[in-house]
Amino acid sequence: MSDRPLQEPTFLLLTSLAEGPQHGYGIMTDVERMSDGRVRLRAGTLYAALDRLVTEGLVEEDREEVVEGRLRRYYRLTPHGGDRLAAEVARLQHNAALAAKRLRGRVIGGLA
């Protein structure tokens, strides 16, 4: 299971929690900012994803706060979630480096 690449929204969601615990709306705005507005998680999608990640043990509930009469529940990355994200980063870096190297080879080959 851990070999399967993460979907981009999931990847961004985990990235959003990498620095520290966040609440739902915080994750939502963070993901939108990180992706330059490309990925917009709607509330339903966000909580379905959180539900799945909590079940898989990648994310857990952190604490609750009441701000302006609203309940905010914070979520954090579990150690397993951190490992999973790190593995995904390594995979993406490896793929990116490989692709960059081949592209350089192609440019030089093309000129020769």
Added chain:
Amino acid sequence: MTAAGGLEQAYRRLLRRYYPPLYLRRHEEEILGVLMAAANPEQRRPGGRESLDLLWSALKIRIRMILRGTDSQPWAAALALTGVLLPLLMLLLKLTLFLDRGARYGFGTPADLLIGAYGEPGRYAMDFRLNPYSIAVTSHVTGALTAGPVPALILAALALMGWRRAAAVFAALVPLAYLGISLASGSILVAAPRVAVTLYAYGLEALVLLAAPNAPRGWRALRWRPSALLAVATVAAGVGMNGGLWPLFHRPLTPAAFARIVNRYQLGSIPHGFIDRLFGVGLNGWGNWLLYQGTLVAVVAVALTIMLVSSPVNRRALALLVVPFALGFVIYLFSLINPPLPGPGGNALTILPLLVILLTAMALRLVPRSPASPDAPSHPATPGDV
């Protein structure tokens, strides 16, 4: 009401319509907060895409909950589920007999129906004419208790309505009345595994109803268990087919034809129906087996599979449902012993499991328990405007 208040109410309605209550109990306020924070300040109604996203996400969560069973108290939920499924199953079994025998040999008089003498038209009237006070008539009373459809109907109605205590008392009284009357008239019980199954099922029903007083009541226990409902519907469809197919093969018998066949044991002389005439399949041909027993076995297998794979709660409920049938099978094995057990031994063998079940139920009734439970329905703290 402010625009924001109206929007919040609209979102709350959507959430409650789509999401499972168990999930909402923990996340409703939280999701509402995010929906409201993400909403446009002038927005008055939920957007179409937002609503669609909620619907789709709720569906995913529902499926996930069914697959993994997120109940905080799976045994309590399983007991509540069994409390509804068991009476439905018993009712279905009576209906199978009724439809199957009735379609073959005629449905009999209302009195025959009451005593569960399916397939023996006029049996009650005949016995009563012979001797109104005979053991045969006493056995009709016990027959009405176990083989007849009326107690099963009453129990199913009480259980579905969620009148737990009334249903439990009724479920306990039926087998006790049966035992009392049978023992008083000197019947031997071990010879009837089917009766034993019914007695154990009633006893178990009393037990499961008393064991989980805080779980969802009556039909509500079925509400978020579409897989359990699907399994019951499958069995019902199979039962309906099983009995309902007979007229395609054979004509229903008139009482006169029935008497003729029984007197002469000429089972081959049952008049052929549409399919038999079409394919020329005889009474004992493969077609009969395939369409009666075969259909029913396949249907029950499908229902069992649905229950087994769907969720931990359903698996637990299935384990409970199997208890009366497993005990009945033990009785059946004992009934094969040759020479048979002596009367008192056979009676003790049949009665003992029932007494254990009923005493456990009574013990559960007397144990004091905490009033609150995580499975008890909770009310949201702030349902109105904030």
